[in-house]
Each structure stands twice: as C-alpha cells, then as structure tokens.
Amino acid sequence: MADVAKLAGVSSQTVSRVSNGHPGVIPATRELVQAAMRELGYRPNSAARALKWGSFHTIGVILFSLANVGNSKTLEGIAAEATARGYGITLIPVAMPTEAAVIGAFGRLEELAVDAVIVIMEIHLLDAATVGLPPGAPVVVADSNAGDRYPVVDTDQSAGGRLAVEHLLSLGHETVWHVAGPEESFASERRLAAWRETLEAAGRPVPDILRGDWSAESGYAAGQELLQEESVTAVFVANDQMALGLMNALHEGGRRVPEDISVVGFDDLPDSAAYLPPLTTIHQDFAEVGRLCVTDALDQVENGVSEPGVTLVPTRLVVRKSTAPPPQD
Incomplete structure (x- = not known):
C-alpha cells in the first residue's frame, strides 16, 4: 500500500479508501491510485479487509447441477447481481444429490470466508433432520419449500401449471394429460398439483400421470406410452426438454403436433422456439430468481x-405453434 501511495503521489489513507470502495475520493484521484495498483500488481488483502470492515464481500452458492439449464441461468443472475453490488461468489457444486454430499458441502462452506449463503436445490434433502445450514449465516434458498425456516425465492410453479392447463382447455380439449417430473422435485410436484386442481375445478376427467426425470429421453418414453392412448389430444409436460422427447416420439408414431395432439412445456428454454413445431411453454425468469436471492441475502x-417466507417470481404463458384446437371427428 505504501508503494502504491508513493507512485500515485497520495497518502496511504487515500489508497485504503480506494481499495475499500469508499465514496469520498474524487474520480481523478481514484483513477490515479487504480493505475498505480495495476502497474505494481497490487491486490487488497481480503482477509485483512474482512477483519477491519466485518465483511468478506463474498456470497457462497451451493447447487446440485450446472448441467441443469435452470440452475445455470439462476447462477448467472446471482453472479450478475452480486457483481453489481460489489460482491464475488464462491461456488460449491454438489456432485450427487445425496444427504452425505449435501452435509459435506455445508461443512466446506463453514470453512470458507463468505458473508451469506444461497442454496439452489429442489431435492427433499434440505428437509432432512440431519442437514443444517451454517448457524448464524444469512441464508436464502432458491426453489424449495423451506419457507418456514429460511427466506425462499421461487418461480410461481402453481400459477405456471394452471396457465398451461387453462390454455389447453380454452382451445376446446376435453382434458389434458400430464408428464410430470421426478417425485423428489418440489417444482414437479407443484406443477402436478396445479394440473390436477385445474382439471378438477373445471369438472374434467383427470388422466393417470406419466413420470419422467426432466430428460428428453424420459419424455420420449412417455410419448411412446401416450401413443397407446387414442383419446389423447393435449399434454402438459413438466419441462421443455421432456416435451422435446415427447414430440419426437409422437412424430415417429404418426401423431402430428398440434393437429392431432397439442403440447405445452414449462421453462421457455432458449431452444424451445426452435423446436419443430416451436413449443408453447411457460416462461420462468431464472435471472430474476437469482437477482432476488442476492437482494434477500x-x-x-x-x-x-x-x-x-417465500417470494414468488411470476410465470407467463408463451403461445407458439405446438397447440391448437382438438381434431374434429
């Protein structure tokens, strides 16, 4: 710090103010000090700053999978908002969604210098009695039902499921079949419950559900099953990737989308507009979920x-070309 001060021709106190982001430094002086820092390769000592100011300016993020598009986009939102607020993030991915892996991740987090924790998970492990977040650490949970213990930010899954079913019924379909996600997913179960409740409220038959695991392969398998049901004219699929697999199976089986069967997905992934046909789906604002997680933390x-408590981010219906009125006899 003394070397930077000497090169910039300012006091060490001014260098300290610049390195800590203090607002009381005129722009010209700040740029002079920053130029000297760059020339000398100076890096502020984060541990020393934390001892002095009581903050590491770092947020820890635990999540299960970066392969999941929703998780990745939520993480992008977290990173963007954290950066805008002058914070960095420490990422702790959990390779397997097991109780031991989650406990291990929390244990590692306790050893790191973070000011708050954001947990991105939708697996019931968060409710396991032996799983506990670091005591005293500010915590926000994304996409879980932990609202009675921690602040939660989530997409309004129920409203999204209701919009999907109401859209198909409004087109004249007698009922709507459903390909649900895995049972251990809160998002899947909320979408499924909304599907069932909407059909019941409309006095429509409630078909047996089919289960997938979020993958296109599982959607394809569900589509092969639905090909055996001649009465199917509309399907609400719990995510876009399964909807892609389902439409592929229907195409191979000679059932046209949407002329014979209408399909609605959930997520509004970037590729869903490029499906054949372009997919009608429920839009989730993953970036907003991430931003609100940082704000709450x-x-x-x-x-x-x-x-x-729970903060819900609204969903909306995006109508494309995979839905239409049912075929006429």
Whole structure:
C-alpha cells in the first residue's frame, strides 16, 4: 500500500479508501491510485479487509447441477447481481444429490470466508433432520419449500401449471394429460398439483400421470406410452426438454403436433422456439430468481434480520405453434 501511495503521489489513507470502495475520493484521484495498483500488481488483502470492515464481500452458492439449464441461468443472475453490488461468489457444486454430499458441502462452506449463503436445490434433502445450514449465516434458498425456516425465492410453479392447463382447455380439449417430473422435485410436484386442481375445478376427467426425470429421453418414453392412448389430444409436460422427447416420439408414431395432439412445456428454454413445431411453454425468469436471492441475502447481511417466507417470481404463458384446437371427428 505504501508503494502504491508513493507512485500515485497520495497518502496511504487515500489508497485504503480506494481499495475499500469508499465514496469520498474524487474520480481523478481514484483513477490515479487504480493505475498505480495495476502497474505494481497490487491486490487488497481480503482477509485483512474482512477483519477491519466485518465483511468478506463474498456470497457462497451451493447447487446440485450446472448441467441443469435452470440452475445455470439462476447462477448467472446471482453472479450478475452480486457483481453489481460489489460482491464475488464462491461456488460449491454438489456432485450427487445425496444427504452425505449435501452435509459435506455445508461443512466446506463453514470453512470458507463468505458473508451469506444461497442454496439452489429442489431435492427433499434440505428437509432432512440431519442437514443444517451454517448457524448464524444469512441464508436464502432458491426453489424449495423451506419457507418456514429460511427466506425462499421461487418461480410461481402453481400459477405456471394452471396457465398451461387453462390454455389447453380454452382451445376446446376435453382434458389434458400430464408428464410430470421426478417425485423428489418440489417444482414437479407443484406443477402436478396445479394440473390436477385445474382439471378438477373445471369438472374434467383427470388422466393417470406419466413420470419422467426432466430428460428428453424420459419424455420420449412417455410419448411412446401416450401413443397407446387414442383419446389423447393435449399434454402438459413438466419441462421443455421432456416435451422435446415427447414430440419426437409422437412424430415417429404418426401423431402430428398440434393437429392431432397439442403440447405445452414449462421453462421457455432458449431452444424451445426452435423446436419443430416451436413449443408453447411457460416462461420462468431464472435471472430474476437469482437477482432476488442476492437482494434477500444482502438485506440480511446489512440489516441483521432474517424473515422466513417465500417470494414468488411470476410465470407467463408463451403461445407458439405446438397447440391448437382438438381434431374434429
């Protein structure tokens, strides 16, 4: 710091203010100091700054899979908002969704210098009695039903499921079949419950559900099963990737989308508009979920208060070309 001050022709106190982002430095002086830092390769000592200011300016993020498009986009939203607020992120991926792996991730987190924790998970392990988040650490959970213990930010899964079914019924379909996600997923179960409740409220038959695992392969398998059901004219699929596999199976089996069977997905992935036909789906704002996670976490850091509860990010129906009125006899 003394070397930087000497090169920039300022006091060490001014260098300290610049390195800590203090607003009371005129722009010309700040640029002079930053240029000297770059020339000398100076890096502020984050541990020393944390001891002085009581903050590491880092948020820990635990998540199960970067291969999941929703998780990746939520993480992008977290990173963008954290950067805008002057924070970095420490990422702790959990390779397997097992209780031991989750406990291990929490254990590693306790050893790291973070100011708050964001947990991106939808597996019931968060409710396991032996799983506990670091005591005293501000925590926000994305996409879970932990609202009675921690602040939660989630997509409005129920509203999305209801929009999908109502759209298909409004086109004149007698009922809507459903390809659900895995049972251990809260998102899957909320979408399934909304599907069933919407059909029941409309006085329509409730078909047996089919199960997938979020993959296109499982959607393809569900599509092969549905080919055996001549009465099917509309299907709500719990995510876009399964919808892709399902439409492929229907195409191979000679059932046209949407002329014979209408299909609605959920997520509005970037590729869904390029499906053949382009997929009608429910849009999730993953980036907004990530942004609100950071906002809630830093509110706790700054105010020292954690209020359990759920913040829901609205969903919306995106109508494309995979839905139409049912075929006429």
